[in-house]
Amino acid sequence: MPEYISNQPLAGVIIPAGGIGSRIGHPQPKQFLPLAGLPIIVRTCRAFLELDAICWVVVAAPIDHYQATIDLLYLHLHRQETDRLLFTPGGATRQDSVLAGLNRLPANISLVLVHDAARPLVDRATILRCLEGVVQYGAVIAAVPVQDTLKLVSRVAVIEKTVDRSDLWQAQTPQGARRELLERAFISAARQQFVGTDEASLLEAAGIPVRIVEGSARNLKITRPADLQVAAALLQEEPLMKIGHGFDAHRLVEGRKLILGGVTIPYELGLDGHSDADVVAHALIDALLGALGAGDIGRHFPDTDPQYRGIDSLLLLAQVQQLAEAQQYQLGNADLTIVCQRPRLAPYLSEMQANLSRCCRVSPSAINIKATTTEKMGYTGRGEGIAAHAVVLLRSEYGSK
Numbered sequence: 051m052p053e054y055i056s057n058q059p060l061a062g063v064i065i066p067a068g069g070i071g072s073r074i075g076h077p078q079p080k081q082f083l084p085l086a087g088l089p090i091i092v093r094t095c096r097a098f099l100e101l102d103a104i105c106w107v108v109v110a111a112p113i114d115h116y117q118a119t120i121d122l123l124y125l126h127l128h129r130q131e132t133d134r135l136l137f138t139p140g141g142a143t144r145q146d147s148v149l150a151g152l153n154r155l156p157a158n159i160s161l162v163l164v165h166d167a168a169r170p171l172v173d174r175a176t177i178l179r180c181l182e183g184v185v186q187y188g189a190v191i192a193a194v195p196v197q198d199t200l201k202l203v204s205r206v207a208v209i210e211k212t213v214d215r216s217d218l219w220q221a222q223t224p225q226g227a228r229r230e231l232l233e234r235a236f237i238s239a240a241r242q243q244f245v246g247t248d249e250a251s252l253l254e255a256a257g258i259p260v261r262i263v264e265g266s267a268r269n270l271k272i273t274r275p276a277d278l279q280v281a282a283a284l285l286q287e288e289p290l291m292k293i294g295h296g297f298d299a300h301r302l303v304e305g306r307k308l309i310l311g312g313v314t315i316p317y318e319l320g321l322d323g324h325s326d327a328d329v330v331a332h333a334l335i336d337a338l339l340g341a342l343g344a345g346d347i348g349r350h351f352p353d354t355d356p357q358y359r360g361i362d363s364l365l366l367l368a369q370v371q372q373l374a375e376a377q378q379y380q381l382g383n384a385d386l387t388i389v390c391q392r393p394r395l396a397p398y399l400s401e402m403q404a405n406l407s408r409c410c411r412v413s414p415s416a417i418n419i420k421a422t423t424t425e426k427m428g429y430t431g432r433g434e435g436i437a438a439h440a441v442v443l444l445r446s447e448y449g450s451k
């Protein structure tokens with residue numbers, strides 16, 4: 051579900067920020083503590099406010115620090131971000147705070163995520179997976195498989211058995227559900243006087259199936275002082291931006307379709323190649339791989355491999371986008387130049403732009419495509435082939451933005 055599609059259900063996020071953080075050993079609520087120069091709660095809210103797909107973020111703030119929470123967020127966030135912020139006094143328990151947040155969300159919000167204030171490193175890809183999961187399944191929770199060996203231990207600290215961890219997952223947030231399901235879970239919990247540790251447990255108790263979606267090992271919860279150091283180290287680990295360049299050229303031959311940027315263009319010749327020979331997509335793929343330091347298109351999709359014979363290069367582009375997301379990078383913008391004497395490409399550029407932006411999960415305005423001739427000079431000028439150049443800028447999901 052790319053975030054720029056407008057017909058999706060409207061999504062809101064609840065951030066229960068009521069925890070006083072006794073384990074962190076600090077008189078301030080832990081979400082006020084700075085992490086690489088910005089308060090934790092600011093980073094957490096910003097992670098969601100950066101996505102156009104999120105209409106509102108409701109912060110359920112502790113009553114004793116209610117105005118301080120509002121002041122802190124208004125101090126650090128931009129106007130475009132605070133315009134989509136709402137506040138409500140939090141309750142005595144997390145469950146009370148989430149319910150208060152749910153009641154504060156405008157009525158047209160039909161899809162709700164809940165996220166811990168103390169998980170500021172949640173990345174865009176995890177949030178989008180949760181949103182997509184709610185649309186598809188109704189209720190989801192981000193989780194990661196348990197890595198450590200687990201021991202069941204008796205009261206006298208003796209191991210009773212080693213637990214099979216193959217079915218065990220560690221719950222994270224966001225957790226999310228269609229609004230009516232979450233409301234039903236709260237009503238049912240109130241009726242049964244059930245207090246759950248998280249929203250998924252309320253949904254489970256109400257008999258609503260909750261699906262797992264892939265979380266991220268970096269989406270850690272800051273509970274102890276050492277967690278702050280780990281989170282700060284993670285933020286500094288990656289460069290904020292990476293640049294990449296790609297170039298490709300293919301020969302024009304008879305009996306092939308001409309496909310550029312995923313658009314089939316009527317012409318008497320087409321580009322020759324193992325795949326669909328879409329030079330525009332190939333140049334963009336090489337630029338992305340270059341920025342990631344991940345080699346080139348030939349290394350990832352060898353032209354000796356029969357599975358790539360005739361393949362739609364947009365599928366390859368989408369795979370490379372997933373690779374970038376897995377490394378916590380998102381396309382900032384791309385600039386492409388197609389070098390082509392004939393045919394005239396101007397009428398097809400906006401469709402190419404739509405195709406490429408969809409694959410890269412960015413708004414079309416992030417992708418610029420130009421076409422030029424070489425005034426009949428060289429191989430492109432003689433109409434022997436078409437070439438394309440691409441430059442991209444990738445942005446880290448982490449970094450002190």
Ligand code: MG
Pocket residue numbers: 298299300323327328329332
């Ligand atoms: Mg190529």
